[in-house]
Amino acid sequence: MGQKKALTEVPHKILEEAYKGGIDPNEETRSGTLLHVDQATIYSKVNAFFEGKIEIMDTKDALQRYSWLNEYRWRLIKKDKDEFTKKVAKDFSGGYFIRILPGAEVIFPLQSCLMITRENLEQRVHNIIIAEEGSKAHIISSCVQHSKVKSASHLGISEFYVKKNAMLNFTMIHNWSEETLVRPRSAALINDGGEFVSNYICLNPVKDVQMYPVAYCNGEDSKVNFNSILYGHKNASLDIGSKAVLNGKKSKAEMVTRAIARKGAKIIARGLIEGNNSESKGHLECRGLIIDDESFIQSIPELIARRKGVEITHEAAVGKISETEILYLMTRRLTQEQAISTIIRGFMDVDIMGLPNSLSKEVNQIVDLVAQSN
Amino acid sequence: MDILTIRDLRVKVGNKVILDRINLNLKAGESYIMFGPNGSGKSTLINSIIGNPLYEVDSGKILFMGKNITNWSVDERSKLGISIGFQHPPEIMGIKLSDLLKLCLEKTSRDEFTEKEKKLIEAFKLTEFLDREVNVGFSGGERKRAEILQMLFLRPKLLLLDEPDSGVDVESLKLIASKLQQYIEETGSSALIVTHKGDILEYVKSKYACVLLEGKTHCFVDPKRVYETIKKSGYEKCVACEVRVTEGW
Numbered sequence: 001m002g003q004k005k006a007l008t009e010v011p012h013k014i015l016e017e018a019y020k021g022g023i024d025p026n027e028e029t030r031s032g033t034l035l036h037v038d039q040a041t042i043y044s045k046v047n048a049f050f051e052g053k054i055e056i057m058d059t060k061d062a063l064q065r066y067s068w069l070n071e072y073r074w075r076l077i078k079k080d081k082d083e084f085t086k087k088v089a090k091d092f093s094g095g096y097f098i099r100i101l102p103g104a105e106v107i108f109p110l111q112s113c114l115m116i117t118r119e120n121l122e123q124r125v126h127n128i129i130i131a132e133e134g135s136k137a138h139i140i141s142s143c144v145q146h147s148k149v150k151s152a153s154h155l156g157i158s159e160f161y162v163k164k165n166a167m168l169n170f171t172m173i174h175n176w177s178e179e180t181l182v183r184p185r186s187a188a189l190i191n192d193g194g195e196f197v198s199n200y201i202c203l204n205p206v207k208d209v210q211m212y213p214v215a216y217c218n219g220e221d222s223k224v225n226f227n228s229i230l231y232g233h234k235n236a237s238l239d240i241g242s243k244a245v246l247n248g249k250k251s252k253a254e255m256v257t258r259a260i261a262r263k264g265a266k267i268i269a270r271g272l273i274e275g276n277n278s279e280s281k282g283h284l285e286c287r288g289l290i291i292d293d294e295s296f297i298q299s300i301p302e303l304i305a306r307r308k309g310v311e312i313t314h315e316a317a318v319g320k321i322s323e324t325e326i327l328y329l330m331t332r333r334l335t336q337e338q339a340i341s342t343i344i345r346g347f348m349d350v351d352i353m354g355l356p357n358s359l360s361k362e363v364n365q366i367v368d369l370v371a372q373s374n
Numbered sequence: 375m376d377i378l379t380i381r382d383l384r385v386k387v388g389n390k391v392i393l394d395r396i397n398l399n400l401k402a403g404e405s406y407i408m409f410g411p412n413g414s415g416k417s418t419l420i421n422s423i424i425g426n427p428l429y430e431v432d433s434g435k436i437l438f439m440g441k442n443i444t445n446w447s448v449d450e451r452s453k454l455g456i457s458i459g460f461q462h463p464p465e466i467m468g469i470k471l472s473d474l475l476k477l478c479l480e481k482t483s484r485d486e487f488t489e490k491e492k493k494l495i496e497a498f499k500l501t502e503f504l505d506r507e508v509n510v511g512f513s514g515g516e517r518k519r520a521e522i523l524q525m526l527f528l529r530p531k532l533l534l535l536d537e538p539d540s541g542v543d544v545e546s547l548k549l550i551a552s553k554l555q556q557y558i559e560e561t562g563s564s565a566l567i568v569t570h571k572g573d574i575l576e577y578v579k580s581k582y583a584c585v586l587l588e589g590k591t592h593c594f595v596d597p598k599r600v601y602e603t604i605k606k607s608g609y610e611k612c613v614a615c616e617v618r619v620t621e622g623w
Contacts, residue, residue: 323428324464330448331424331458332478332524339449342477346468346507 004043010035014146018113021142021175022366029358031137032056032098034112038121039093053104054137055097056112059126062097069097072128076159076187076216084155084183088124095125095156100135100166109138109359116154116180117146127158131166131194138359142173143182151179160188162196164219169354171199173366176206178234184211192219192248199227199353201363203370205234212241212270217251217280226255227352231370232265232295241270241300246280246310253282256352257299259318260344262291272302275310282311288318289347291340345371375439377402377532377564378423383434385415385422391432392418393589399623400532403562405555405578406623407597409569410586411609416568417461419586420536423566424458425451438532455563457530459521461537465509471520472504478527491527498523498549514541522550526557533558533565539573551577570609572601582623585609594623 004010007025014037015025024030031050034057035043041058055062063069079089096112116123131137145152154176162168176182190196196215215224226242244253255271273282288297301314321343329339348371350363378400385393393415400406410416421429423436425448436444443451466474473483479491487495495501498519509517518538525533533554539547551574558565567574568586575597583597587609593600603611 322464325466327426327448328460328464328466329477331452331460332474332528333449333452333480334477335449336447342469343466346466349468 002042007033007035007043010043014115014117017115017144017146018142020366020369021113021144021173022140022171022362023111023113023142024362029108030111031106031108032110034058034096034098036094036096036112036114036125038116038118038123041094041096047108050106050108053101054106054110055099055101056110057097059095059097059128062128069128072130072159072161073126076189077157077185081185085157085185087122088126088155088157092124092126095127096141097128098139099130100132100137100168102132103134104132104137105135106137109140112139112141113144114142114154114156115144115146116149116152118152119149120151122153122155124155125157127156129158129168129170130161131163131168133164133166136167138169138171138356140171140173140359142175144175145177145180147177150177153181154183156184158184158186160186160196162188162190162194162222164191165193166191167195169197169199171201171353171355171359171363173363174200174202174206174209175204176209178205178236179207181207182209182211184213186211186213188213188215188224190215190217190219190222190224193221194219195223197225197227197354198242199355200240201229201367202238202240203229203231203367205236206238208237210239212243214243214245215253216245216247217253218247219251220249221251222248223252225253225354226271227354228257228259228269229348229350229367230257230259230267230269231348232259232261232267233263235264237266239268239270241272243272244274244282246273246275246277246282248280249277250279251277252280255284257286258347258349258352259286259288259297260291260347261288261295261297264294266296268298268300270300270302271314272304273312274304274306275312276306278307278309280307280310282313284312284314286316286318287347289344290318290320291344341371375402376400376437377439378566379437381435381437383422383436384432385418386430386432387418387428391589392429393422396434396591398591400564400566402564403558404582405558405565405567405580407567407569407572407575407580407583407600408586409572409583409600409604411570414586415589416570416586417536420458420534420566420568423534424448424456452528455531456534457525457528457532458534459518459525459536459538461540463509463517463521465507467507467510469508470505471500471508474508475504475524475527478524494526495523497553515543515546518542518550519546522554526553529561531563533563535565535567537569538567539569539571547573548577555579572604575601584623
């Protein structure tokens, strides 16, 4: 599939799949769009209104255009970290490079989609996202597998740079299939006064996802939030963690996870907050719902303090759906099944993600679709 | 016509018999007050009527508008027109009060409230709570107001109220009781109100009351008379009383 000048040139079936992952095909409410299908970026465009405020292009193109970008590539993640990073270091098909220019406040979200349409493909991408000083932006990124494809693997490297007083809210939606192996490797560096919100939503069955993104809050008053909504079903294996290293003075981390396991799903929710500066603070929260006896949820919180003034807390609760809540909704005319799905839907609370209203509505619609189809 | 008939009802929780030989007839368009101290079985009775599976009907029958509903599920009874206002409604995280109210109105979450519905929400002082999660961080009065509002939106034929006057400020009680009374008068539905305090009598018109003691019903007389006696002599005297009228209404 060659380069496209407009999203309308992209085959309808591909757009339809991208739409399920939060990609708005009419682009009007997006500041920029990038679509990477299989081994190539087929479309990238900045909405005219945001020219000069953002850049969005394939990582390979960006590396050709900006020699300085090599200083950002493989800076936060080591090439030889594991077999997957080694593979991407050896050969990759591109990925997205997104840069929000200094002081730019981007009202509409940027969108990117990494899609697999070929059977047994191993997609290898390297994404670099730079929020320059004082910039503000939201990104919605979806990783999607075409519904006709049964088996594939996705190896994705993502490096985020949130500079002084910048705010970056990044929402990743995974939409894989039951035979897919997924290995994202992500890291973020946050400077003075910078704020990084990393949201992760995994709703559809997937064979195996393992990820453990790390954020280095090196700047004074830097802040990171990791929020995850994990819906594991049909024997999915989700090992999802996040790590915050609080090196900066008064740096902060918050992690919130909502995990639902049903029909033989196995979910491990990890979280590590490491306080290396005396005024750093962190809080970790994990709530899990286990729906049947075939499923499994494990919550592994780790709190590390290396200075006496560090304050890190955690709370975790894993259990079944409350019978009292089911009964309550049944007295409001819902059947038992409807009551259970209403509670599950409520549990997948998109409000934890700090999204602007319009984007929050869209993400809620995606969650609704999944909740209804299950 | 009788809206609810209970015949020789015996209810167990686990192996323990909580209610025994309960017989009640509730007529359409009337409110009934059931007094009883804590632990007398009032909540058990209400839970048996709604079909809570934790309460096992060991023998006897529950008829609603002539239909034997003893083995019906909670939602089936609810669809038939039985509605409950819980004493301690649960907190439901992730579900907004507005969405729950819309469920009661058989709307989807995308539908809007009508002007009339908005006015009622405003009258219940719950407009600011619409975007809040159901009962999370609500005070006693706020919970009770939310319960009664849901009941009114469900438009039931029988309202079961489990201690609507406990943990409620006077202003909220006045509001919810007057709205209940108005609904009952307008629709000709019935209410069974269980209470151990009787504060609600000031606002709800009722000709019928009884006392539930140790799992059995007694003293089917005028509500104010029952309430005055309980206030004067307490439930202990009630227990000691030898005149136990066990049938009535």
